[in-house]
Amino acid sequence: MSSQESVTSSITVQAENIGGIDSTEVRLEPGVNVLTGRNATNRTSFLQTIMAALGSRRSSLKGDADTGSVELTFDDERYTRSLERRNGEVVFDGDPYLENPELADLFAFLLESNEARRAVRAGDDLRELIMRPIDTDEIEAEISSLEAEKRELDDRLEELARLDTELPDLEEDRVALEDEIETKTERIDALETELEAFDLDVEASRARKDEIESAFADLQEARTELESIEYDLETERESYTELEGERDELEQELEAFGDEQESPDRLEGRVQELRARKRSLDTTVSELQSVIRFNEERLAEDGFELDLEETVESDGETDDDITEQLLADSDDVICWTCGSQVDRERVETTIDRLRSLRQRKLDERSELQERIDELATRRKELRERSQKRGEIETRLEAIDDELERRAQRIEDLEADLEDQQARVDDLESDAETFENAEYGDVIETHREQNRLELERENLEAERDEVQARIDEIEGQIEERDELAGRRETVEDELTDLRTRVDRIEENAVDAFNEHMDSILSILEYRNIDRIWIERRETTVREGRRKVSRTAFDLHIVRTTEDGRTYEDTVDHLSESEREVTGLVFALAGYLVHDVYKVVPFMLLDSLEAIDSNRIADLVEYFEEYVDCLVVALLREDAEALADSYTYVEQI
Template identity: 80%
Template sequence: MSSPESVTSSITVLAENIGGIDSSEVTLEPGVNVLTGRNATNRTSFLQTIMAALGSRRSSLKGDADAGRAELEFDGKRYERYLERRNGEVVFDGDPYLEDPELADLFAFLLESNEARRAVRRGDELRELIMRPIDTDEIEADISTLEAEKRDLDDRLERLEQLDSELPGLESKKRELENEIETTTEEIADLEDELEAFDLDVEASRDRKAEIESAFADLQTARTELESIEYDLETERESHAELERERDELEGELEAFDDDDHESPDRLEGRIQELRARKRSLDTTVSELQSVIRFNEERLADDGVELDLEDHVESGEEDDGDITEQLLADDDVVCWTCGSQVGRDRIESTLERLRSLRQDQLEERSELQAQIDDLSSRRKELRERTQRRGEIETRLSAIDDELERREQRIEELETEVEQQRTRIDELESEAEAFENAEYGDVIDTHRELNRLELELEGLEDDRDDVQARIEEIEGKIEARSELEDRRETVEAELTDLRTRVDRIEENAVDAFNEHMESILSILEYRNIDRIWIDRREKTVREGRRKVTQTAFDLHIVRSTDDGATYEDTVDHLSESEREVTGLVFALAGYLVHDVYEIVPFMLLDSLEAIDSTRIADLVEYFEEHVDCLVVALLREDAESLSDEYAYVREI
């Protein structure tokens, strides 16, 4: 069948040290290729060579070789695979046709060891085999990604709905503003006409009008400047008040320090050094006491010093037996300091006093260490306080300088405010003088005209803002159709992913049942009415919980001679029937997983259990679904096949 990976040219297969092959080069053709010969003629090894070049690791290296090679060349491309024995294992390398051979191993390389065929022969669970290439974890990850995208699209569409509902209000607001603008514009035009109607044609009148306009302009400018100066003055006063608050806080913190404590870190350092010297002296004493105690304990355990008894014998003393008895007495020992014989209890008493003295020294050392730790903490605290006091004093000095500068600036601004207010009073007096003159109506008209012009400017700004918002919303709403299309696509992809496993299972069952029915009809197994797979759900335990899983049940229906039907099991199928069922199951997997799109080859082997006529029909049936079918047969089985096939009789 035609596919993206169709084979259109002859295929050259090269094998070196693969299986039982030393070296061989064979040419195959698109379509059906039949490898014929007796048993043990390297037909299976040749199929393993093709498998290796295509990417499978289920090929073997020749037993007496350390390295081998498989090569496949067709359609102007070459695929090589190298096999090498390392540390008792065969390692694969090279550039094969497939990066991942799992699908091909399961459903295209149908040798006797093929898992699909073996699963049917053994009556194993078939669903696991069909679903093995499906990465359910990846599907779940894709579902999670799409669900997140769908939530984002829903949020964006919801926001667009809200924006869409905002448009009518904005349009209404825009119309109101345009009406107000139109009304204000008409009023301005009326005032301008009114000004024109005044008798101001003479040059003097024009000069007077300019004088009036200049006076009002100066007054407005002066008021604006006053506002600016007052703002600066208020800012300076706030900064001044903030600095005063900070100064009060720092002064309070400074007063909180204990000024009566005249301890200095240097004096504490001297005291710490004295205590450390005392502690070192105690350490030495404790160490020496420990050595003395240990030495005496060891001597006491050895019953005192060893005396040379031979010296006593040579001196003629006859009481050496008594001396020996004394040395060996349980309660007396020889003092190792003076050599006299003393009671053990006296030495133990002395040792106890030494231990007590050592313990006293240890306790004193602990007390000294505690004093050292306290003084060190106090010294650290004093240094930190001294450092903090210095930081506060530095900051207070800076604050005083800053306060002085700001007070001076406040005085300057207050003076400017007074001066500006005086100037405004003068300008207002001038304006009032104009108003009391014969041009009072003109001045009133100018004042109203200026107000309306400012109002018009504000209305136009508001209208422009509303228009900009409308255009912004309309621009976003234009993207709604794209978002809705994408949401539909995501929804469809989610549905596809969520049902993908079910669809693959259904398609696999349908494919098997359809092809099995056709094959049984073609091969005419008269005592088999039907073989089909039924999908069912079963409850299984995973850890502490129960889950529902799908299972594939293989059903076989037979008929008796009197026409009665009954259901049988795989165990009761003949070897031929089991092999055909296994091959059809593999073909269903081949088609369901579109294996023909990734590898254009299918390999068949170990068909001896099927009679030659049925083999011919089976090969013809498989030929319809494969670009290049390579089948290994015994010579007698190959005789029933079409003469149009390509035959390889020697490898």
């Protein structure tokens, strides 16, 4: 499989004081590289060297050295890592290939201590291991953000839909106003014609006519100004009333908040304290699990083996003494802490107590997480309420300032209105003095013309407002397609996020089952029909709550010599079968999490439990999915592999 981060050139590895290595320089090639040799020839140390250069911290410093280093070069790039012993701990530094090695440690660096292989051997939770690299908190945060954006888009699209229904009525209003304006204009033109028809040829009459026209022009201007003041005054009063209503609503909202007694900062401190306790519990649980697993392994091996020859030399025991030891009660084991014989039941009882303690710590950790979630939610609510309260108080201050300004404006307009009304009354009185028999028709025509022109101006202003509203709505509606497209994208992203965990679980199960079927058909293990994972929903308790969780159940189906099919357990698999199952599970994780896009290497070690021909088939199968596969094998196991591979016999 060609990976995004592929290897196209030779690989040079230089190392000093890593594992059991004093100093070495090894050249590898893309494809399969086989490290061959007897035991204790630093093959595993060399694999740890590659891991260190790639970014892993699961490498060791040589026991008699205080510093070590490794350099990895390929494709004209150089990656370095240094190790230094400080205060009893090994500190890593340098410029490795990976910043975060978690995926590689889980699914690419498949040494004996690899967690994926160990999980299968021990029957641990396979689902937890597959899902460990997934940051569910980040997914939930993304979902919340997209849900908020979707709500905003829905509100905006709903508003645009409402605006769209408003357009037909506005179009009707505009047409009606234009018709009315046209009617007014025709009537004004007719009055103009009538005025021109009046016979005022005498010079005195002309002067009188000019005087009359001037008086009515002044009156028309004064009436227009009066209506403008009345309009402004009405607008200010309406705005003042709306602001008062908004102020009342905000004051009611503010009263609803009451006096907050809790502080989000105090809750933050409590959350941090609980998280620190949870981290401490995580460490304790991990350490307990390591202790339990170590003791289980030692118990399974009946403790430590004793060197009988050394015992004879040091203690002077006779052959009879040795025979007595060999015939001792088989329920005793050799204690791996003090070297004495202890009853197996006592050790098992201690392990059971450790398991119980670990379970109590797990329950306590779940309760802590539940409390952290509750406090974090409350803290978020308090901060939102505080922010909302601050916004309301700021808006109230702005409204008070605006009310004061508008009250002053209303007072000024009322004074202007009173003055203007007096001016109009004076001009109307002056105009009445021109009314007589000779000029009565002229005066009346002027009055009608002035009234119609004022009405036409108002209609034109109203029409312009309607047209502006139409243009505004049409401009906003133009963005509807873009918003609808974005909403569809957000919906798809939400669906993807909400189903991402399920899809990863399903893909992991499918990948394991598919590759396991293929591997079993290639390796031809006797009486194993199938090894497969079933994904099922289960209910578990977290603190005081019961929640639904997914579990991975590993099934082994066998066939007896008489053809009868039955289901077996992992405990009954041979060591070879368990190792193959663990490697296939790691390969499933490698493919599901696209580890080949992160690191182009895969390392295999501790395959001695598998016979050489099956190792060859397994390496050939894995080769298809990895750019650079490095395998550590005994010389006799390596003989079954293809000659085309790169072989390294000296480290």
